[in-house]
Amino acid sequence: MNITEEKQQQTNMLRVKDKVAVITGAGSGIGRAAALLLAKHGAKVCLIDLNNNRSETVEKQINELGGESLFIDTDVSDPDRVNKAIQAAFEQWGRIDIVFANAGINGVVSPIEDMTPEAWDHTLTTNLKGTFLTVKYAIPHMKKNGGSIIITSSINGSRKFSGIGMSAYSSSKAGQIAFAKMAALELANYKIRVNVICPGAIQTNIGESTKETPQLDKIKIPVKYPEGSQPLEHGPGQPEQVADLVLFLASQESSHISGTEVFIDGAETLL
Numbered sequence: 421m422n423i424t425e426e427k428q429q430q431t432n433m434l435r436v437k438d439k440v441a442v443i444t445g446a447g448s449g450i451g452r453a454a455a456l457l458l459a460k461h462g463a464k465v466c467l468i469d470l471n472n473n474r475s476e477t478v479e480k481q482i483n484e485l486g487g488e489s490l491f492i493d494t495d496v497s498d499p500d501r502v503n504k505a506i507q508a509a510f511e512q513w514g515r516i517d518i519v520f521a522n523a524g525i526n527g528v529v530s531p532i533e534d535m536t537p538e539a540w541d542h543t544l545t546t547n548l549k550g551t552f553l554t555v556k557y558a559i560p561h562m563k564k565n566g567g568s569i570i571i572t573s574s575i576n577g578s579r580k581f582s583g584i585g586m587s588a589y590s591s592s593k594a595g596q597i598a599f600a601k602m603a604a605l606e607l608a609n610y611k612i613r614v615n616v617i618c619p620g621a622i623q624t625n626i627g628e629s630t631k632e633t634p635q636l637d638k639i640k641i642p643v644k645y646p647e648g649s650q651p652l653e654h655g656p657g658q659p660e661q662v663a664d665l666v667l668f669l670a671s672q673e674s675s676h677i678s679g680t681e682v683f684i685d686g687a688e689t690l691l
């Protein structure tokens with residue numbers, strides 16, 4: 421194989437070449453890993469996150485790799501800002517093909533009787549309404565060419581209900597699965613696929629968004645789970661492993677998959 425053919429083959433291996441991806445929660449953890457991987461595979465990436473140094477670092481890393489990215493400081497629970505951020509991505513690159521609605525928080529972990537309505541709202545507004553807003557404002561830009569939407573839910577609220585005190589989080593994650601399926605059917609006419617990923621424990625910065633209340637002790641179930649509760653890994657998964665799944669669902673390789681949830685948990689929920 422000569423150099424030209426080799427270069428051509430490398431280009432062909434870029435699985436989302438020239439696609440435009442919008443990723444929320446792109447500054448950290450799973451969103452960051454997906455942003456880097458999609459950029460390596462040829463996508464231009466709009467990074468949506470709260471204003472922190474992490475997102476700018478991701479933007480810099482992608483640009484250093486020779487890719488194109490644009491960080492937009494946006495709270496996903498704010499309709500106006502989400503609309504403007506997605507509009508800005510469209511204006512920059514003229515299309516949107518991939519949406520990874522991934523931003524999320526654990527929020528307050530508390531007995532239900534002690535959970536304040538404000539804490540409940542904050543988790544639901546960030547995780548579930550944020551997903552709705554991201555998808556809603558992307559649709560007008562995706563209708564012409566079709567595309568792929570991927571939503572990050574969780575094993576919590578779908579296969580696992582032992583996250584004691586996480587009633588708000590699990591409800592938001594269950595809601596995302598129903599929303600993904602409704603959207604998959606509604607958007608099929610536009611050739612927009614919608615899938616939802618359900619990670620088990622992944623090593624990220626999500627602990628920073630967790631606020632345990634002192635009352636939690638009273639509802640803890642006296643069961644000690646064994647260390648390394650993921651049979652496949654003997655520990656939490658890595659964000660890069662989830663990014664591989666996101667790339668697959670974003671690419672043409674998953675062209676006949678829509679409305680499906682994919683569990684990525686090292687068999688954690690089979691225990």
Ligand code: NAD
Nearest residue numbers: 445448449450469470495496523524574621622624625626
């Ligand atoms: P992370 O904390 O490392 O990353 C989440 C990102 O979302 C952060 O950069 C944060 O700033 C951003 N974010 C939070 N609130 C936001 C808002 N209102 N607007 C914009 N951005 C906001 O955590 P992660 O583990 O990578 O989480 C990503 C997704 O994965 C979340 O939806 C989470 O629920 C889900 N998840 C994580 C795990 C895990 O074990 N880490 C397991 C299952 C599901």
